[in-house]
Amino acid sequence: MTETKWLVDESVIRDFSAANNEPEWLLNARLDAFNKAEDLPLPKPDKTKIDKWNFTQFGAHNVNSTPYASIADLPEKAKVVVGEENTAQNVYVQRNGVPSILNLSAELKEAGVIFTDFATAVKEHSDLVQKYFMTQVVKADEHKLTALHAALVNGGVFLYVPKNVEIKEPVQAVFIQDDKNAAIFNHVIVVAEANSSVTYVENYISTVETEQGVANIITEVIAGDNARVSYGAVDTLAENITVYVNRRGVTAPHAHIEWSLGSMNDGNIVSENVTNLIGDGSYADTKMVVVGSGKQSMNFTTKVVHFGKHTEGYILKHGVMKDEAKAIFNGIGKIEHGASKSNAEQESRILMLSEKARGDANPILLIDEDDVTAGHAASVGRVDPLQLYYLMSRGITKQEAERLVIHGFLAPVVNKLPIENVKKQLKGIIEGKVRQ
Amino acid sequence: MSQSTLTVKDLHVSIDGKEILKGVNLEIKGGEFHAVMGPNGTGKSTLSSAIMGHPKYEVTQGTITLDGEDVLEMEVDERARAGLFLGMQYPSEITGVTNAEFLRSAVNARREEGDEISLMKFIRQMDSNMDILEMDQDMAQRYLNEGFSGGEKKRNEILQLMTIKPKIAILDEIDSGLDIDALKVVSQGINQMRDENFGCLIITHYQRLLDYITPDHVHVMMQGRVVKSGGPELAHRLEAEGYDWIKQELGIEDETVQ
Ligand SMILES: Nc1ncnc2c1ncn2[C@@H]1O[C@H](COP(=O)(O)OP(=O)(O)OP(=O)(O)O)[C@@H](O)[C@H]1O
Ligand SMILES: [Mg+2]
Numbered sequence: 001m002t003e004t005k006w007l008v009d010e011s012v013i014r015d016f017s018a019a020n021n022e023p024e025w026l027l028n029a030r031l032d033a034f035n036k037a038e039d040l041p042l043p044k045p046d047k048t049k050i051d052k053w054n055f056t057q058f059g060a061h062n063v064n065s066t067p068y069a070s071i072a073d074l075p076e077k078a079k080v081v082v083g084e085e086n087t088a089q090n091v092y093v094q095r096n097g098v099p100s101i102l103n104l105s106a107e108l109k110e111a112g113v114i115f116t117d118f119a120t121a122v123k124e125h126s127d128l129v130q131k132y133f134m135t136q137v138v139k140a141d142e143h144k145l146t147a148l149h150a151a152l153v154n155g156g157v158f159l160y161v162p163k164n165v166e167i168k169e170p171v172q173a174v175f176i177q178d179d180k181n182a183a184i185f186n187h188v189i190v191v192a193e194a195n196s197s198v199t200y201v202e203n204y205i206s207t208v209e210t211e212q213g214v215a216n217i218i219t220e221v222i223a224g225d226n227a228r229v230s231y232g233a234v235d236t237l238a239e240n241i242t243v244y245v246n247r248r249g250v251t252a253p254h255a256h257i258e259w260s261l262g263s264m265n266d267g268n269i270v271s272e273n274v275t276n277l278i279g280d281g282s283y284a285d286t287k288m289v290v291v292g293s294g295k296q297s298m299n300f301t302t303k304v305v306h307f308g309k310h311t312e313g314y315i316l317k318h319g320v321m322k323d324e325a326k327a328i329f330n331g332i333g334k335i336e337h338g339a340s341k342s343n344a345e346q347e348s349r350i351l352m353l354s355e356k357a358r359g360d361a362n363p364i365l366l367i368d369e370d371d372v373t374a375g376h377a378a379s380v381g382r383v384d385p386l387q388l389y390y391l392m393s394r395g396i397t398k399q400e401a402e403r404l405v406i407h408g409f410l411a412p413v414v415n416k417l418p419i420e421n422v423k424k425q426l427k428g429i430i431e432g433k434v435r436q
Numbered sequence: 437m438s439q440s441t442l443t444v445k446d447l448h449v450s451i452d453g454k455e456i457l458k459g460v461n462l463e464i465k466g467g468e469f470h471a472v473m474g475p476n477g478t479g480k481s482t483l484s485s486a487i488m489g490h491p492k493y494e495v496t497q498g499t500i501t502l503d504g505e506d507v508l509e510m511e512v513d514e515r516a517r518a519g520l521f522l523g524m525q526y527p528s529e530i531t532g533v534t535n536a537e538f539l540r541s542a543v544n545a546r547r548e549e550g551d552e553i554s555l556m557k558f559i560r561q562m563d564s565n566m567d568i569l570e571m572d573q574d575m576a577q578r579y580l581n582e583g584f585s586g587g588e589k590k591r592n593e594i595l596q597l598m599t600i601k602p603k604i605a606i607l608d609e610i611d612s613g614l615d616i617d618a619l620k621v622v623s624q625g626i627n628q629m630r631d632e633n634f635g636c637l638i639i640t641h642y643q644r645l646l647d648y649i650t651p652d653h654v655h656v657m658m659q660g661r662v663v664k665s666g667g668p669e670l671a672h673r674l675e676a677e678g679y680d681w682i683k684q685e686l687g688i689e690d691e692t693v694q
Contacts, residue, residue, distance in 0.1 A: 384528070385491055386528050387530050389489075389490060389491055389528075390524070390527060390528035390530070391538070391541075392511070392512040392516065393488050393489075393512055393513075393515075393521075393522055394516055394521075394538075394541075394542035394545070394596060394600060395513055395516035395517045395542055395545040395546055395600065396513055396516075396541050396542055396545045397513050397545065398511070398513065400541060401513075404530070404533045404537070404538065404541060405530065407532060407533060408530050408531050408532025408533035408580075409531065409532055410532065411531075411532030411533075412531065412532055
């Protein structure tokens with residue numbers, strides 16, 4: 001039984017929508033979802049009970065933040081991820097819900113690329129956004145959290161890559177939470193039309209601690225015929241923010257989606273990452289690293305569903321749990337009837353650093369077709385005291401020895417991340433979280 | 437820094453409640469090379485592990501000191517930084533940590549924060565040591581001991597020894613798994629360490645290692661004790677005659693720890 005004491009009511013949604021001059025279809029979608037949210041159940045992530053978690057209580061749906069004037073004004077943590085060498089050619093920075101900086105190279109504009117904040121997108125590209133916003137990848141009425149999300153979206157980006165356009169440099173979005181009251185309901189849509197390619201990287205950064213907060217984040221990736229989408233995310237939200245994050249993609253024939261995900265939040269997390277391989281010959285690859293600390297409870301479901309023939313799905317997840325952190329890794333490879341000659345592979349590993357840390361890796365293969373290949377590997381274990389002894393016998397302190405072992409444990413994933421920027425960022429962030 | 441002395445007195449060690457060492461006495465000084473020999477299962481590795489501070493071994497009686505400092509009071513990493521080194525019979529494998537990264541951490545663990553060794557200098561040092569040991573350069577970028585052959589692991593132990601330059605080193609069967617050429621190369625590495633500030637205890641079963649590294653003292657362990665000590669000639673006699681004569685001399689029937 002969930003007792004939902006809403007902090008918002010219809011009028012908040014109407015006011016917000018009006019203030020942003022939203023098209024009517026969006027207001028209607030919001031209100032419809034809001035009405036359904038009350039009765040819809042929470043999602044049921046396998047092996048984690050979330051019915052006592054806070055998904056509805058937060059400071060404010062909308063906070064007034066002054067936009068950052070330039071990259072130079074960003075908080076240090078954000079500057080680091082944007083990169084000093086100012087490769088910040090194509091970058092969007094959002095302060096709480098407020099769009100702050102938006103750079104898109106003239107070249108890309110000319111090529112017809114759209115990269116803009118969610119509020120602007122719904123005004124300037126209403127038809128396009130309407131076509132994709134929670135219509136085919138994620139639906140508002142899946143459960144309470146998707147409905148809440150649709151009702152309360154207050155930020156995010158829209159990235160549209162036209163046919164045959166290949167974007168070489170990564171496109172980056174940086175979401176900064178520096179107001180402890182700010183609730184995060186970001187929606188990200190990435191549309192890559194036929195034969196296009198793009199690398200998108202997003203960062204979530206908290207610079208403040210909060211007593212109680214919510215992040216409800218949904219991504220929809222639509223990869224057209226033979227398109228290539230590489231999607232990176234590094235999340236570092238603060239301790240008392242309950243995170244629901246759903247990053248999902250669909251593929252047309254021969255499309256590729258690659259996910260490079262680093263979950264370094266400090267609070268409780270329900271994470272869902274799904275790729276629906278609809279088109280024949282399409283491909284999904286998810287690589288994810290997680291570091292848990294403190295009393296975090298986390299549930300990560302990574303799923304690849306094969307509909308098309310000759311589809312390939314790969315999942316590689318490694319997590320390190322410190323202190324009393326607890327993580328469930330659910331890996332699901334599902335091959336539907338008719339998806340012949342497909343291949344589903346997954347590997348999940350969790351390393352626990354302390355007696356009180358917990359980990360559970362559940363590899364699941366659901367196969368409804370004969371002519372396929374599939375495989376899985378999973379392991380959950382504690383750090384080997386003999387490894388620590390060996391390192392320490394060379395004079396390395398226990399703390400440094402642990403750091404090396406953690407590093408080593410995550411390296412097979414980190415080193416293989418296809419996005420250089422994410423790889424670099426993660427190395428530093430992992431370091432920070434491990435030393436915490 | 438002058439010569440160091442490692443002193444082991446009346447050392448008793450248990451593992452899982454079973455007493456393995458039953459009163460070992462030994463003193464190793466800088467400049468000296470000692471060999472410890474003895475049949476299988478007589479406590480040689482146990483002695484080396486207890487000195488280094490292996491978590492499974494419990495010292496129940498006796499003392500270990502390094503230049504008068506109580507080694508038993510120190511954590512494993514403190515023992516190492518105090519100047520002890522153990523080349524292990526079975527080194528661990530650590531995925532994801534490159535050999536170079538590991539070695540550099542070991543070097544920096546001995547330096548103040550802010551005074552870390554420069555990458556260039558470190559690489560130069562490592563390269564030259566690897567040359568001496570005839571190790572393939574790409575061993576530096578491989579994960580620590582992972583998938584290393586038996587001989588490669590042993591060379592890698594010596595590479596660490598040469599990099600860290602401890603005061604007193606214990607080398608546990610550093611010759612096992614080495615082919616004839618590798619034995620020569622590894623011995624060269626060890627001999628290069630020879631100076632008055634470096635003491636070494638070499639655990640081995642075979643004279644052939646001692647042909648390259650002539651020990652000043654040879655000790656024989658049986659039943660968890662040092663039962664006989666002598667000069668290099670003792671090792672030659674063991675090679676020629678085996679251990680039976682010592683057992684007879686001392687009236688030992690079963691030489692293993694019971
Ligand atoms: N972890 C352990 N658990 C139980 N018994 C052990 C353990 N380690 C050592 N022992 C026992 O202690 C005794 C001495 O072992 P140790 O490894 O010190 O012998 P060693 O002299 O090094 O032999 P070798 O020449 O074969 O290497 C053996 O009987 C061995 O089985
Ligand atoms: Mg031994």
